[in-house]
Amino acid sequence: SKTQVGFIGLGNMGKPMAKNLLKHGYPVIATDVFPESCKELQELGAQIVDNPAEVADQADRIVTMLPSSPNVIEVYTGPNGILKKVKKGSLLIDSSTIDPAVSKEMAVASEKMGAVFMDAPVSGGVGAASSGKLTFMVGGVETEFTAAQELLTCMGANVVYCGAVGTGQAAKICNNMLLAIGMIGTSETMNLGIRLGLDPKLLAKILNMSSGRCWSSDTYNPVPGVMDGVPSGNNYQGGFGTQLMAKDLGLAQATATNTKTPVPLGSLAHQIYRMMCARGYAGKDFSSVFQFLQEDENK
Numbered sequence: 001s002k003t004q005v006g007f008i009g010l011g012n013m014g015k016p017m018a019k020n021l022l023k024h025g026y027p028v029i030a031t032d033v034f035p036e037s038c039k040e041l042q043e044l045g046a047q048i049v050d051n052p053a054e055v056a057d058q059a060d061r062i063v064t065m066l067p068s069s070p071n072v073i074e075v076y077t078g079p080n081g082i083l084k085k086v087k088k089g090s091l092l093i094d095s096s097t098i099d100p101a102v103s104k105e106m107a108v109a110s111e112k113m114g115a116v117f118m119d120a121p122v123s124g125g126v127g128a129a130s131s132g133k134l135t136f137m138v139g140g141v142e143t144e145f146t147a148a149q150e151l152l153t154c155m156g157a158n159v160v161y162c163g164a165v166g167t168g169q170a171a172k173i174c175n176n177m178l179l180a181i182g183m184i185g186t187s188e189t190m191n192l193g194i195r196l197g198l199d200p201k202l203l204a205k206i207l208n209m210s211s212g213r214c215w216s217s218d219t220y221n222p223v224p225g226v227m228d229g230v231p232s233g234n235n236y237q238g239g240f241g242t243q244l245m246a247k248d249l250g251l252a253q254a255t256a257t258n259t260k261t262p263v264p265l266g267s268l269a270h271q272i273y274r275m276m277c278a279r280g281y282a283g284k285d286f287s288s289v290f291q292f293l294q295e296d297e298n299k
Ligand code: NAD
Pocket: 008, 009, 010, 011, 012, 013, 014, 031, 032, 033, 034, 037, 065, 066, 067, 068, 071, 074, 075, 095, 096, 097, 098, 122, 123, 124, 125, 126, 239, 240, 241, 244, 248
């Protein structure tokens, strides 16, 4: 029978990912600082413990899915962190989107304790997390990739090896910068078309058979009523928070600054998402930039 897998961070993404590990027959031992988010997993048979150290005390393979760099530092190196109790030879996979430099620091700290750390951020959103169709971008020691793949294929359709630790994050940050630019572009385009008298569903259909098509137009359209089963149809609840997108764009800006890389649209996208956070959109899905562009009209 399969040995226990640890899971830390049962939020929008972590919960459905942990459920898929259970579905594939892995016993799961999990924790989250927010007890409410553990209930459903407990009902499904997962063992819930108080903190990351207790997870590491029992499981030698652990997946973490946390909001941002400070949470990852806390969960690995804090007073009740994984590294306080980690077993030698453990495999630690972090699927959060964080600063690649922090991934490298966590890898060094893990190695000191005889454990292996890999960064494996994901693309795909809550829908893909639920259906087990995420894309994982994996960085770390190549000889450990097969071991990571065994777990990640339970939660994802694509598991791609990127290179040394931190390169998974690099790929993810690049993807999300393009995603943000695409979402803002789709939103302003849809808004303009609607004001020019076009029916939003028809406009989306035309874009999706033309050269303007992108993921934000054909899979995650930001205009309410154009598609079913996306956050725009549910008052922008759930999905991928504006605050998280602002975080990812900030990571992209920092890495661009460090490498003297010009990213003018990425920079503008970052500022737009920062303004949204300051204007009450932080907890809404990032496709609410469409609503933000319409704000004056709504008042
Ligand atoms: P979330 O905020 O819904 O969930 C994070 C969970 O971590 C919460 O339940 C929180 O209570 C828990 N947590 C925070 N600090 C903790 C600690 N110290 N110990 C234990 N638990 C702790 O976030 P999410 O939407 O699930 O995203 C997680 C990560 O995945 C983020 O880095 C995000 O950028 C990335 N991501 C999200 C999506 C998406 O569509 N939501 C898609 C791809 C990648």
